Amino acid sequence: DAKTTQPTSMDCAEGRAANLPCNHSTISGNEYVYWYRQIHSQGPQYIIHGLKNNETNEMASLIITEDRKSSTLILPHATLRDTAVYYCIATPYDSWGKLQFGAGTQVVVTP
Amino acid sequence: GAVVSQHPSWVICKSGTSVKIECRSLDFQATTMFWYRQFPKQSLMLMATSNEGSKATYEQGVEKDKFLINHASLTLSTLTVTSAHPEDSSFYICSARGQGAQPQHFGDGTRLSIL
Numbered sequence A: 001d002a003k004t005t006q007p008t009s010m011d012c013a014e015g016r017a018a019n020l021p022c023n024h025s026t027i028s029g030n031e032y033v034y035w036y037r038q039i040h041s042q043g044p045q046y047i048i049h050g051l052k053n054n055e056t057n058e059m060a061s062l063i064i065t066e067d068r069k070s071s072t073l074i075l076p077h078a079t080l081r082d083t084a085v086y087y088c089i090a091t092p093y094d095s096w097g098k099l100q101f102g103a104g105t106q107v108v109v110t111p
Numbered sequence B: 001g002a003v004v005s006q007h008p009s010w011v012i013c014k015s016g017t018s019v020k021i022e023c024r025s026l027d028f029q030a031t032t033m034f035w036y037r038q039f040p041k042q043s044l045m046l047m048a049t050s051n052e053g054s055k056a057t058y059e060q061g062v063e064k065d066k067f068l069i070n071h072a073s074l075t076l077s078t079l080t081v082t083s084a085h086p087e088d089s090s091f092y093i094c095s096a097r098g099q100g101a102q103p104q105h106f107g108d109g110t111r112l113s114i115l
Helices: none
Strands: A009-013 A018-023 A031-038 A045-050 A061-064 A070-075 A084-092 A105-110 B004-007 B010-013 B019-025 B032-038 B045-051 B067-073 B076-081 B090-097 B110-114
Touching: A009 A018, A018 A031, A018 A084, A018 A105, A031 A061, A045 A061, A045 A070, A070 A084, B004 B090, B010 B019, B019 B032, B019 B090, B019 B110, B032 B067, B032 B076, B045 B067, B076 B090
Parallel strands: A009 A105, B010 B110
Antiparallel strands: A018 A070, A031 A045, A031 A084, A061 A070, A084 A105, B004 B019, B019 B076, B032 B045, B032 B090, B067 B076, B090 B110
């Protein structure tokens, strides 16, 4: 699986868009980019995933660069409940779909 | 949709006892289930992967005789920590995935404390 690099922490203002970067310069053609978040003492929550096209759902948007070496998760209007550790994971889709979690980005949304 | 239920939420046991944790997919059939462990201030570590009706595949360094995994149906997987000791105290989290290009969905975890 491709290694991903994320900033250790980010602060975001409530109501503003939060843009979370992820670098995956060694990603392979069959690897998807998944984003999860983990609020303290809970299991991770699935946010979004994509292969090469930009994706949007009710939670967030995922922007993947044309060369697929990096991506950005966008939370359009951050709320205090978005405070969490956000994980960007690159993994091939196959019958196993294993996820290897890194350290992630600690996002703190402030009033 | 895509709800995964994990039980119990927390358990405290004496050293030497065995503890069983259940993981259920409530609204989808989980062809593959995963078990993770997370120590304080650390990230999740994958312990094992199981497909329904097959033996689990354990990650390197995880003792298969210590952590027994059963995935007997498309909606239920269990993790049994056998002869638990204080060093087994951790946050155990399961996830489940359906067929096709489906993401994993996680339970809320089980906090295990061995005295």
